[in-house]
Amino acid sequence: MKITAIETIQVRVPLKPNRNTLTAHGVHITSDYVIIKVHTDSGIIGLGEATVAPRWSGETPGSCIWAIREILAPKLVGLDPTCINQARLLMDRALKLNPFTKAAVEMALWDISGKAAGVPVYVLLGGKVRNIIPTKMVIGAFGLDQVKSLTEEFVAMGIKTIKVKTGIELEADVARVKAVREAAGPDIGITIDSNCGWSPATARVALKRLKPLNILIAEQPIAPGDNAAMARLRQASGIPIMADESAFTLADTWNLIRDGAVDVISIYPGKNGGIANSIEIANAARSAGVSCHIGSNLELGIGTAAMIHLAASVASIDSEKYPSDILGPHYHVADLLKTPLSLGIEGALVPTGPGLGVELDEVQLQEFRVDGRI
Ligand SMILES: [Mg+2]
Missing domain, CATH: 3.30.390.10 (Enolase-like, N-terminal domain)
Structure with a gap:
């Protein structure tokens, strides 16, 4: 061929x-x-x-x-x-x-x-270690009324973990996460993602104030490029730190681990340049006892399918502990697929057709x- x-x-x-x-x-x-x-x-x-x-x-x-x-x-x-x-x-x-x-x-x-x-792609990757990949939903850095109504909507749907966007302005960020915790109750997992938006000094204050809200992960609190600052933040905050924008490549991964800068690394095929690269990163992280998480750039159906095959086949992508961002199709008016992927409340089901299993x-x-x- x-x-x-x-x-x-x-x-x-x-x-x-x-x-x-x-x-x-x-x-x-x-x-x-x-x-x-x-x-x-x-x-x-x-x-x-x-x-x-x-x-x-x-x-x-x-x-x-x-x-x-x-x-x-x-x-x-x-x-x-x-x-x-x-x-x-x-x-x-x-x-x-x-x-x-x-x-x-x-x-x-x-x-x-x-x-x-x-055969499905997951078979080529060595076979599935999970049939369903737990997922979360994301709330943007909106005003408090919208944040509250979105939280209530997601909780009513049965969502178990919510990611809240932060990194805009300290007081508003803290108020937003508090609003989600109040509306969600104590049993919903909350992660925050600052998308590089805080300075190291602001991040230190923010994470200290957010710690009592029981935050599962603080994702990319500061900009990439200063792993030492991420490591100090990790030591000071007591909240697990996840790298997203800091971790595109295998070399990025090695540097983050060597510098003690992360607890979790967010990976997905698009950002890493392919499924095989994501697996290499997951294996490098595993060698250091660092978990991986599936992140997202708001994919349509095909990109989402690639994420699911990856997440299904790699044990150290710990979606049970850190639910994935396999959610792009929920956010778009169309996924471009003949048959939508099964992305229910419990998580993403793995397509079983040959290849990526989508049309x-x-x-x-x-x-x-x-x-x-x-
Ligand atoms: Mg992110």
């Missing part, structure tokens, strides 16, 4: 009106992503999703499409698509960084490999594609 072409399709999918997000990075109202199809001479087509966000990795739909057309496709056309490790080497040699673009291609190669073998809905794709707007 050989790769014959890589097709890129830019899409713009709005978030549901009551599910827009607001974080220290800004507002998220539409998802401008790229769906890719890797074509082969066998007729099998692999699906990928580049969940690009300029504020995350510097990638845009335009940069992704150009990089695939001009740099990656010329290296990969003619290659056996099941030679995923070879494709990873070729992509890394040809193009620095650009993890979400490379992840889209890599997940499509896993999809092809699974379809060719007639692109061409009708939705036509509705949301935005040709020529890069």
